Amino acid sequence: MPAAWQPLLDWWFGAGGAAAEVAGQRQRLWFGKRDSQDAEARERFGEWVGQALDGGLGDWAATPDGWLALILLLDQLPRMIYRDSPRAFAGDARAQALVAEGLEKGFEAGLPPIRQVFVYLVLEHAEDLAQQQRSVERFQALLDAAPAAERELFAGFLDYAERHREVIARFGRYPHRNAALGRPSTAEELAYLQEPGAGF
Secondary structure (H helix, E strand, O other), X not given: OOOOOHHHHHHHHOOOOOHHHHHHHHHHHHHOOOHHHHHHHHHHHHHHHHHHHOOOOHHHHHOHHHHXXXXXXXXXXXXXXOOOOHHHHOOHHHHHHHHHHHHHHOHHHHOOHHXXXXXXXHHHHOOOHHHHHHHHHHHHHHXXXXXXXXXXXXXXXXXXXXXXXXXHHHHOOOHHHHHHHOXXXXXXXXXXXXXXXXXX
């Protein structure tokens, strides 16, 4: 009998295969902003997201796959289901704690590199420079270990991690979250948000 979280992993990662193949099939889901995808996430997994944000489903974190699925419910899916609202970031603290616990146990070693990406994105999402540095180190390690055919893919993930770290080093937070979180922006942040590519 499949694990409870398997439908979520199947939806997020597809049928599997090489990292470049998985990314080619799923990147529009992962990084695209489409109302239809947000609605599908809400319809299929909204109840689980609510449970996770309320502190539930902790038993999932006993295995690498369940740990990853719970991380997705806390970090990725709220950004879709609750896009542009404070609740989009409501799972970040728990996700960061889960990542720290799982890395202590070596859970990431039980996941293919393309799935490890979504563990390290939690670090990349943190408004904390030390976690940003760990994110860059982890993405660098993925690139170093990648076969030649996948180096471009993992180099792209590393580039984004480095760019996120630069923003946190400069501002101590993500200015593009300020509006959703009701935080006033500084003049420097407002100027930054007018730059091409700001806000990712």
